[in-house]
Amino acid sequence: MSSEAGFFTTKLEEAIGWARKYSIFQYPFVTACCGMEYMATACSHYDVDRFGAGLPRFSPRQADVLFVVGTISHKMAPVLKRLYDQMAEPKWVVAFGVCTCTGGFYDNYATVMGIDTILPVDVYIPGCPPRPESVLDGLIKLQDRIQKQHETGDRPAPEPRPEFPV
Amino acid sequence: MNAESLIQAVRERFPQAVESSYAYRRDATIVVRRESLLPLAKALKEDPAFQMSFLIDLTAVDYSAFGKKPATAFFASSGVGVRPSMGIEAEEPWPGPPSARFAVVYHFLSLPLKQRLRVEVLVSEESPEVDSLTPLWGAANWLEREVWDMFGIRFQGHPDLKRILMYEEFEGHPLRKDYPVKKRQPLIGPVN
Numbered sequence: 001m002s003s004e005a006g007f008f009t010t011k012l013e014e015a016i017g018w019a020r021k022y023s024i025f026q027y028p029f030v031t032a033c034c035g036m037e038y039m040a041t042a043c044s045h046y047d048v049d050r051f052g053a054g055l056p057r058f059s060p061r062q063a064d065v066l067f068v069v070g071t072i073s074h075k076m077a078p079v080l081k082r083l084y085d086q087m088a089e090p091k092w093v094v095a096f097g098v099c100t101c102t103g104g105f106y107d108n109y110a111t112v113m114g115i116d117t118i119l120p121v122d123v124y125i126p127g128c129p130p131r132p133e134s135v136l137d138g139l140i141k142l143q144d145r146i147q148k149q150h151e152t153g154d155r156p157a158p159e160p161r162p163e164f165p166v
Numbered sequence: 167m168n169a170e171s172l173i174q175a176v177r178e179r180f181p182q183a184v185e186s187s188y189a190y191r192r193d194a195t196i197v198v199r200r201e202s203l204l205p206l207a208k209a210l211k212e213d214p215a216f217q218m219s220f221l222i223d224l225t226a227v228d229y230s231a232f233g234k235k236p237a238t239a240f241f242a243s244s245g246v247g248v249r250p251s252m253g254i255e256a257e258e259p260w261p262g263p264p265s266a267r268f269a270v271v272y273h274f275l276s277l278p279l280k281q282r283l284r285v286e287v288l289v290s291e292e293s294p295e296v297d298s299l300t301p302l303w304g305a306a307n308w309l310e311r312e313v314w315d316m317f318g319i320r321f322q323g324h325p326d327l328k329r330i331l332m333y334e335e336f337e338g339h340p341l342r343k344d345y346p347v348k349k350r351q352p353l354i355g356p357v358n
Contacts, residue, residue, distance in 0.1 A: 074352045075333045081354055109340045109349060110332070118355040 017150025020064075021143040022052035026094075027063035027087070029080060032070025034097035037129035046132040051139050060086040065142065066119075071099040072112040084119050090149070092122045094142060096135070101126050167281055169194035170258070175215060176283070180206050185288075189258040195284040197264070203287050204297040210274055210283065211302050218274035218283060221299065224309035226270045226317045230291075231343040232263045267291040268319055272299070289319055298324040316341035 028038055042048050042056070049055075057063040060083050072080055084093065095115055098104040101124045103113035115121060122145055125138035148156050167175070169189040176196055177184050183202035188195050198206055210218040266288035274283045287296055298321035299306035310321040311330040318339035321327055329336065333353060338345050350357045 074350075075331075077355060078353050108347075109345070109351070112352065112355065 011151075013150045014147075017147040020090075020150065021146040024051070024053040024065050024139075024142070024146075025055055025057045025063050026053055026065040026067045027058070027060055027083070028056050028067045028069055029083065030067075030069040031072060031076060032097075032099065034069045034099070034129040037132065037135070038067065038069045038096060041132040041135045046136065048136070048139065051136070051143065053139060060084075061088065063087055064091050066091065066093045067096050068093065068100045068115050068119075069096040071097075071104070071106060072115055073110045074112055075110075077112050077118055080115065081118050090146075092142060092146065093119050094138060095121045095124045096138075097130060098126045098128045104128060167279065168192060172281055172283060173258075176206075176210075179209065179213070179215075186261055187258065188260050190260065193282065193284060195286060197269075197286045197288065200287050200289065200296060203285070204299070207272070207285070207299055207302055210285075216283075217276045217278050219277055220275040221303040221305045221309075222273040222275050222282075224270070224272050224299070224306055224313065226268055226289075226313045226319055226341075228268055228317060228341065228343045229263045230267050264288050268294060268317060270296050270313065270319060294319040295322055296320075297322050298327075300324055315339065318342060 028035070030038060040046065042054075047054075053065075060066075064087065066084055066087060068080065084091070093115070095101045099106065099111070100115045103111050105128075107113070112118065123138045123142045125134055127134055130138075145156050169192045172194045173184075173187045173189060173196060177187070180198075180202065183198050183206050185197045185199055187197065210216045264286075268289040268291070270287045270289055272285040272287075274285065276282075289296060294317075296319060298310055300310065300321075300323065307325070308330055310324055311327060313319050314321065314324075314327050315329040315331050316339055328334070332340065335353060336351055338349070
């Protein structure tokens with residue numbers, strides 16, 4: 001949007017959205033094996049810092065994206081909900097791995113069948129575990145949502161939950 | 167000392183305690199009367215002939231559904247053949263499932279003598295209780311809590327017998343064969 005005169009105009013909300021989507025402070029709620037893939041993505045080879053998400057915060061008060069990485073059991077569910085409630089707005093939730101999306105191959109007395117039964121989920125990243133490429137794809141999708149939220153003023157409708165053949 | 171002679175040594179030491187025994191692939195197993203578990207375990211640990219210093223594992227088996235329907239082979243759908251190996255004969259074959267509903271299984275290892283012993287105690291459905299081994303092995307503490315949590319078998323003399331994996335609000339014992347497979351007890355959120 002640069003003009004001939006060499007100055008730069010934008011809408012304030014767009015600028016905030018742009019700034020916010022490139023300064024994601026995620027809270028990695030790592031409970032299972034997906035954590036390994038999360039670490040691989042976060043390390044220098046795939047380098048999430050390219051997308052401005054290079055600084056995980058281990059306090060929900062300082063985080064604005066909750067990465068739920070790994071199987072959530074019914075015993076853990078109240079903890080996760082409380083952690084989400086402790087985060088300050090604006091906040092987003094990423095379901096990392098198939099267990100958090102739908103429960104994955106677990107269908108038993110212990111496992112929550114998808115964290116969207118207890119939290120609003122913005123982006124689903126299926127996979128067991130997801131490849132770093134799909135994590136980065138999910139991260140870019142999340143950035144689009146953050147940008148869009150600031151352009152339009154309201155939260156885009158949540159992603160549809162992925163369907164898996166049974 | 168091989169499996170047969172280990173069984174023989176335990177039988178000679180405790181002729182009243184051992185109900186039956188079997189050995190397969192050098193694994194010695196003895197089935198022990200419930201009331202004689204504690205003195206036998208104490209002797210296994212402290213007797214220089216056994217020196218079972220290490221309690222590797224403590225778990226339980228629910229035999230109530232055993233043999234009621236054919237087991238589906240885990241690898242059957244993948245095309246990998248699943249059948250018992252004919253390579254090694256069992257000198258003392260397994261006598262079959264026990265008459266009692268539960269068996270509590272202890273795996274002992276003697277580090278100095280390099281020998282293993284599996285001890286089973288049969289537990290009836292009416293009084294699912296066994297003596298605790300926590301005075302002898304500290305490792306028994308959490309393992310017995312797990313068996314209580316999953317199978318509902320009580321351990322007399324345990325210092326703090328409460329659930330270890332499931333939450334206190336959970337009703338029932340999920341690894342019992344009569345626990346409904348589809349039963350869900352979430353703390354928050356919908357039942358699904």
